Amino acid sequence: MFSRFAAAARELSPELWKVTGGALAQFMASMVATFIALYLADHLHADAETIGYVLAVQGVAGLAGLMFAGRIVESLGPRRVLLSSMAIAGLISFTCIAADSAIVLAVLLSALFFARSIFRPAYNTHVIAICAPDDRGRAYALFVMAANLGVAAAAAAGGLVMNISPRAIFVLDAVFLLLALIVFVFTVRERRGNADTSEQPAETGAAKLRRHPLRDRGFWAVGALYFAIELVELQVPFTLPLYLRDRFDFGPEIWGFMMTGLGIGIILFSLPITTVCKKTDQRLVVAAATLAMCGSLTALLWVDTAFVVFFVWTAYVAGQIAVYPALMSTLMNRAELFINQAQFISFYYAISSVARLISPATAGWLYDNIGPWAVWTSCGCLGALMIAGVAVWLARGQPAGLKIGSQAS
Numbered sequence: 001m002f003s004r005f006a007a008a009a010r011e012l013s014p015e016l017w018k019v020t021g022g023a024l025a026q027f028m029a030s031m032v033a034t035f036i037a038l039y040l041a042d043h044l045h046a047d048a049e050t051i052g053y054v055l056a057v058q059g060v061a062g063l064a065g066l067m068f069a070g071r072i073v074e075s076l077g078p079r080r081v082l083l084s085s086m087a088i089a090g091l092i093s094f095t096c097i098a099a100d101s102a103i104v105l106a107v108l109l110s111a112l113f114f115a116r117s118i119f120r121p122a123y124n125t126h127v128i129a130i131c132a133p134d135d136r137g138r139a140y141a142l143f144v145m146a147a148n149l150g151v152a153a154a155a156a157a158g159g160l161v162m163n164i165s166p167r168a169i170f171v172l173d174a175v176f177l178l179l180a181l182i183v184f185v186f187t188v189r190e191r192r193g194n195a196d197t198s199e200q201p202a203e204t205g206a207a208k209l210r211r212h213p214l215r216d217r218g219f220w221a222v223g224a225l226y227f228a229i230e231l232v233e234l235q236v237p238f239t240l241p242l243y244l245r246d247r248f249d250f251g252p253e254i255w256g257f258m259m260t261g262l263g264i265g266i267i268l269f270s271l272p273i274t275t276v277c278k279k280t281d282q283r284l285v286v287a288a289a290t291l292a293m294c295g296s297l298t299a300l301l302w303v304d305t306a307f308v309v310f311f312v313w314t315a316y317v318a319g320q321i322a323v324y325p326a327l328m329s330t331l332m333n334r335a336e337l338f339i340n341q342a343q344f345i346s347f348y349y350a351i352s353s354v355a356r357l358i359s360p361a362t363a364g365w366l367y368d369n370i371g372p373w374a375v376w377t378s379c380g381c382l383g384a385l386m387i388a389g390v391a392v393w394l395a396r397g398q399p400a401g402l403k404i405g406s407q408a409s
Contacts, residue, residue: 006324011135027147028153028154028179029174031173032170033159039166044101054102054106057108058109061354062114062353063117063130066121069081069120073118083185083188089327090178093177094171117255121345121346134279134362144270164366187213209337216334222348232293234360235360235375236316238360242367242372274322282326282330283326286386287391289321291314296315301379
């Protein structure tokens with residue numbers, strides 16, 4: 001496995017590895033996001049309702065940032081946006097030390113998450129420019145690996161810091177954002193276009209068109225698949241541990257081990273899996289990964305032994321590892337055809353924010369009012385719809401992301 005990982009790593013450009021280092025530093029600045037609820041409760045003496053409002057406000061601010069991120073990246077370029085996002089977010093994070101009430105902190109956190117939400121569209125727009133189409137899935141796999149490593153490190157360090165000096169989480173986040181800024185200063189160059197022009201479709205030989213993502217059928221196809229898989233994935237950390245507790249008497253430590261296994265799996269297998277699949281039509285990868293994720297959750301309807309749960313979880317983890325790089329690769333290849341690439345990326349991430357508002361509440365209602373079986377059945381139905389959608393898309397005979405269509409706006 002190590003030799004396969006090393007071989008896959010050598011195929012990727014040094015420039016990509018360098019900017020991934022910046023992404024890792026950015027994700028290590030996750031202590032505030034991880035521990036803000038405890039900070040509000042223990043040190044600003046906020047009640048649960050107030051904490052909920054604060055978290056909701058920062059979620060809305062993040063969604064608002066994504067809605068504007070595309071145009072901001074187009075106006076300033078990915079490099080300037082990456083540097084500005086890290087600098088402003090670092091300054092705001094440091095300023096949070098002075099917040100003496102939940103209201104003041106909510107205002108600062110809104111500005112913080114607005115600034116940080118712009119990072120992902122800017123980063124992935126830059127990846128389009130530096131990576132050939134076949135490498136974009138693996139590039140996003142590296143991004144996911146950096147996210148998991150960074151958040152895990154932040155959670156471990158932040159837990160210790162909270163016991164020593166709680167306000168230090170703001171300082172350490174600011175330090176890691178500054179580190180990310182320094183890495184991006186030296187590694188990100190402003191450049192346009194694909195790294196390997198020989199791989200570009202014939203349509204890109206002419207001047208690129210401008211089209212709003214919401215008026216592009218290709219974006220809607222990828223976005224619908226992403227929305228459906230997010231509806232499934234975002235409710236799992238909420239409903240599955242409850243079901244395992246009620247059905248199999250699993251304690252929180254078992255769920256913790258399962259989530260640790262998910263993180264380790266993403267770190268170890270993301271790059272090898274995306275390397276194996278890089279020559280495959282990414283829509284087929286999405287369909288196979290959807291079958292693994294949604295099929296495994298639906299299988300819980302018939303699982304009656306704790307031992308089988310871990311095989312079900314393994315299938316789910318494998319699907320999650322494969323599906324997101326395949327979706328992002330398809331989106332990047334589509335967005336490359338247009339001048340306003342960053343808008344495609346930012347609206348794509350906005351879909352996740354919308355799903356985050358819908359999925360847990362809907363799954364919780366189904367779980368309490370109908371039963372767990374309704375949650376797992378709905379996952380199976382969503383998976384079947386996704387696979388059917390991919391089949392229709394494939395039947396049209398269009399290479400994923402390479403057909404512009406007849407109209408542009």
